[in-house]
Amino acid sequence: xxxxxxxxxxxxxxxxxxxxxxxxxxxxxxxxxxxxxxxxxxxxxxxxxxxxxxxxxxxxxxxxxxxxxxxxxxxxxxxxxxxxxxxxxxxxxxxxxxxxxxxxxxxxxxxxxxxxxxxxxxxxxxxxxxxxxxxxxxxxxxxxxxxxxxxxxxxxxxxxxxxxxxxxxxxxxxxxxxxxxxxxxxxxxxxxxxxxxxxxxxxxxxxxxxxxxxxxxxxxxxxxxxxxxxxxxxxxxxxxxxxxxxxxxxxxxxxxxxxxxxxxxxxxxxxxxxxxxxxxxxxxxxxxxxxxxxxxxxxxx
Amino acid sequence: xxxxxxxxxxxxxxxxxxxxxxxxxxxxxxxxxxxxxxxxxxxxxxxxxxxxxxxxxxxxxxxxxxxxxxxxxxxxxxxxxxxxxxxxxxxxxxxxxxxxxxxxxxxxxxxxxxxxxxxxxxxxxxxxxxxxxxxxxxxxxxxxxxxxxxxxxxxxxxxxxxxxxxxxxxxxxxxxxxxxxxxx
Numbered sequence: 043x044x045x046x047x048x049x050x051x052x053x054x055x056x057x058x059x060x061x062x063x064x065x066x067x068x069x070x071x072x073x074x075x076x077x078x079x080x081x082x083x084x085x086x087x088x089x090x091x092x093x094x095x096x097x098x099x100x101x102x103x104x105x106x107x108x109x110x111x112x113x114x115x116x117x118x119x120x121x122x123x124x125x126x127x128x129x130x131x132x133x134x135x136x137x138x139x140x141x142x143x144x145x146x147x148x149x150x151x152x153x154x155x156x157x158x159x160x161x162x163x164x165x166x167x168x169x170x171x172x173x174x175x176x177x178x179x180x181x182x183x184x185x186x187x188x189x190x191x192x193x194x195x196x197x198x199x200x201x202x203x204x205x206x207x208x209x210x211x212x213x214x215x216x217x218x219x220x221x222x223x224x225x226x227x228x229x230x231x232x233x234x235x236x237x238x239x240x241x242x243x244x245x246x247x248x249x250x251x252x253x254x255x256x257x258x259x260x261x262x263x264x265x266x267x268x269x270x271x272x273x274x275x276x277x278x279x280x281x282x283x284x285x286x287x288x289x290x291x292x293x294x295x296x297x298x299x300x301x302x303x304x305x306x307x308x309x310x311x312x313x314x315x316x317x318x319x320x321x322x323x324x325x326x327x328x329x330x331x332x333x334x335x336x337x338x339x340x341x342x343x
Numbered sequence: 344x345x346x347x348x349x350x351x352x353x354x355x356x357x358x359x360x361x362x363x364x365x366x367x368x369x370x371x372x373x374x375x376x377x378x379x380x381x382x383x384x385x386x387x388x389x390x391x392x393x394x395x396x397x398x399x400x401x402x403x404x405x406x407x408x409x410x411x412x413x414x415x416x417x418x419x420x421x422x423x424x425x426x427x428x429x430x431x432x433x434x435x436x437x438x439x440x441x442x443x444x445x446x447x448x449x450x451x452x453x454x455x456x457x458x459x460x461x462x463x464x465x466x467x468x469x470x471x472x473x474x475x476x477x478x479x480x481x482x483x484x485x486x487x488x489x490x491x492x493x494x495x496x497x498x499x500x501x502x503x504x505x506x507x508x509x510x511x512x513x514x515x516x517x518x519x520x521x522x523x524x525x526x527x
Contacts, residue, residue, distance in 0.1 A: 065397060066390055096454025101480035103473070104462040108415040155416070162415050165458025172416035179400050183393060200390070204397040208404060215408045215420040223424040232506075236427035239504055243514070 065207070069199020071189040073323045077202055078147060078185065080317035081178055082137035085150045088171060088310060089130040094157050095120045097164065107163040110155075117160065126153045144184035151178055173212050174310040177318065180204040206318050210277050213293070217273030234266035235259070241304040252303040269296055279319055290319055429504040431514070434463040434522070438485055439494040447495075452484050463497055467522060478525035486526075494526035 098120035105116050117123075130153025136146030155175055162168040180201035186194035220228045227233065238256035242249045255261045272292045278285040293315055297308040407417035436447035436459065449459040466477040474497065482495045498521045502514035 062394075066393065093454050097456060099484075100453055100456060101477070101484065103466060103477040103480045104456075104459070106462075106465055109413075159415065161455075164456060165461035167413060167415065167418050167421075169418070169420070169422055172418060175416040176400070176404065180393075180396060183396055196390075200393050200397065204393075204400065207397075208400065211401070211404055211408075212420055216422045216424075219408075219419065219421045219424040223421065224426045227426060228424075231426060232429070233426045236429060236504065237423060239429075240427060240431070 065203045066200050067203075068195040069202060070321075070323060071186050071191070071194035071198040073321060074185055074194075074198035074202060075189060076322050077205075077317050078143065078181055079138055080313070080322075081174075081181060082134045082143075082147060082150060084174060084310060084313045084317070085147075085154050085178075086131055086134035086138070088174070089127055089134060089150065089154050089157060092157070092161070094123045094127060094160060097160060098123060100164065105163055106165075108159045111159050111163055123157070123160070126156050129153050130157065140187075143187055148182050151175070151182060170307050171310050173209065174314050176212070177205045177208045177314050179208070202318065205314075206280060209314060209318060210280060213273050213276035217270055217276075220270055220273070229263075229266045229270055234262040234269075238262055238303060245303075245305055247305065248302055255303060265299075268292070272296055286319055290315055429506060430501065430517070431504075432499060432501045434460050434467070434497065434499045436463070436481060437496040437498060438489055438492050439496060439526070440489065440491050441493060442491075447481070447485065451488060463522075471523065474523045475525065478523050482526040492526065494524060496524045497522045 097117050100117050102116035107114070130150050133146040133149035133153065137143045137150065154171070158168075158171040158175060161170075162172075183201065185197045185201055188194070224233065235256050238252040241252035242256060245252060255265065272289065275285075276289055276293070279289045280286075294312050297312050300306050300308055403414065403417050406412065407414050408419050411419045413419070437444050438447050447459070449456045463474070463477065466473045478495055478497055482492070485492050485495060498519055500516060500520075501518040502516050504514045
């Protein structure tokens with residue numbers, strides 16, 4: 043037994059070592075810069091386009107702040123909200139145009155955390171922007187400002203892989219939570235039908251779509267299987283190229299259908315998935331948008 | 344400057360790893376602690392801040408998911424985790440007017456706000472007094488856009504959806520209970 047168990051004992055640390063090596067391996071500085079800009083663009087859109095100020099007049103009785111807003115009872119003044127939006131949007135723009143990108147990214151993220159926290163403090167736990175906020179945390183550590191910075195490769199890989207790991211964990215956890223709280227009945231019962239019926243009752247734009255899905259057992263049963271399967275299988279996105287393509291297409295479709303049927307906005311999840319799991323630099327090179335010689339010289343601020 | 348340290352004075356010893364010195368990373372001048380020899384025991388460059396960030400982040404993520412602690416944006420990621428049933432209970436605010444009664448649409452008052460049901464349920468959980476205060480606050484908001492409002496009613500309705508998909512799918516009201524009322 044002693045002879046057999048020794049390799050088994052060594053297997054766990056060696057796998058952890060392999061994961062650690064994978065996370066902290068060198069990366070492509072150009073890809074890092076592209077991803078950081080994509081995330082900054084997402085920050086810009088979410089900060090600038092949502093009407094946070096419409097919450098300013100909410101009665102205090104309807105406000106139940108998230109933990110970091112609990113120092114105040116009600117909603118902050120509308121001027122403070124607009125100031126956060128302006129500051130956050132300008133900082134996100136700063137990342138996009140390459141002006142002090144590391145500091146600007148941190149400021150934009152902080153403003154978005156504050157604003158999205160206000161939105162999350164009025165009802166049930168909101169997940170719309172939570173994943174984006176968590177996945178962006180590794181990018182708060184200052185990385186290279188330019189692709190040709192000395193040592194840029196060593197600082198470019200881990201933020202992207204850590205963010206990918208975070209996203210994988212989140213999808214997997216959502217699937218596991220369904221099994222923990224509902225078991226396989228989440229798929230085998232009429233659960234998805236009632237979700238669609240509820241969506242149809244509350245829909246303002248296209249109630250006919252969830253109504254139609256709810257009326258076709260094959261559709262809502264397939265949707266339930268596909269949804270839970272996607273969430274539980276999402277870790278495979280890190281393993282194989284074809285799995286990555288299929289899973290990305292699957293989750294993008296899932297979030298778009300959620301928007302159409304339940305009018306729940308998970309667009310920031312789509313944006314994060316596409317930014318993190320598609321190598322846009324390699325794609326650009328294959329399509330000759332980025333030349334090989336230009337790549338070596340290119341310094342992206 | 345000690346041998347093996349490219350620059351900076353020694354900072355002290357750590358965990359038997361030998362002398363530790365400040366190593367200015369070649370990449371852009373950020374400073375990190377590392378042994379004189381540079382790589383860690385796995386032969387990789389020491390990246391203490393990144394490692395602390397990554398493993399700390401993953402730890403908080405797993406902790407929030409497993410304990411249910413709501414450290415938003417870290418949370419337990421329960422998205423539609425609980426089974427939906429044909430029988431459902433919902434709360435609503437009804438605006439009483441001389442001519443008619445109508446359900447209050449919160450977006451009419453506060454733009455993007457659509458969580459009135461959660462706000463009412465939370466107040467109801469705190470007790471009747473909290474619910475009464477909420478009713479008064481809502482009435483004060485409603486009389487602006489609806490000047491002929493004479494009162495407000497917060498009610499809880501239990502409905503059931505027909506199991507036959509061909510029956511029109513309209514939920515049938517099983518029970519309606521007034522939780523509180525206020526105003527005029």
